[in-house]
Amino acid sequence: MPVNFENYKTIDSFLKEKNVKLVAVSKTKPIEDILELYDMGQRDFGENYVQELTEKQSKLPADIQWHFIGHLQRNKVKYIAPFVHLIQSVDSEKLLREINKEAKKNDHTIKVLLQVHIADEATKFGFDENELSEILPRIHEYKNVKVEGLMGMATFSDDEKKVAAEFEKLHHLFNQCNQKNSNSWNSLSMGMSADYELAIAHGSTMVRIGSLLFGSRE
């Protein structure tokens, strides 16, 4: 399926107006498709498999900002640590510790978001509210990691009220946590192809959009 330029232009200008960052989710899509959006000015891309990401990164322009958005295994952090722009899917303290270790080895700081479980589906990873409030006071101990906010995925559902309530819950959590961190956070990543407008209406500052831009995946 070809890249949908019309959708890209419409979504990009809508998001710029709202001051919301667009992460183009390019998982499973070839580098040719990524380059087409790159040539239109898109720089933030999201991937959720380590091997696919490292392969693409090695072949594509160095000024692309790569977002890791999938479940990340600790033993694979080392492969993306040298170049990753933002790891959005930190879902355990063990993973946070590992990212800190690899960032230190690379002599830099890695920016991350903490993933929060807001959906019904048991398959979606992330901290729950209690785990989040437990880990927050300790995040400063990880000197080579910079936590910049939260990421979440709503339940896959046509029930707009339910999805809206989940986004609102995450927005509220974000504000609470951000206050405890002297309002230094800047990213609330929520919203995908099916629900990004709703997410923005409920405070999202960053959306992760795949199929609307690149066509549906196999």
Ligand SMILES: *Cc1c(COP(=O)(O)O)cnc(C)c1O
């Ligand atoms: C695949 C994926 C997206 C994009 O999904 P679309 O419905 O294609 O926009 C967003 N976030 C995460 C975490 C994903 O895995």
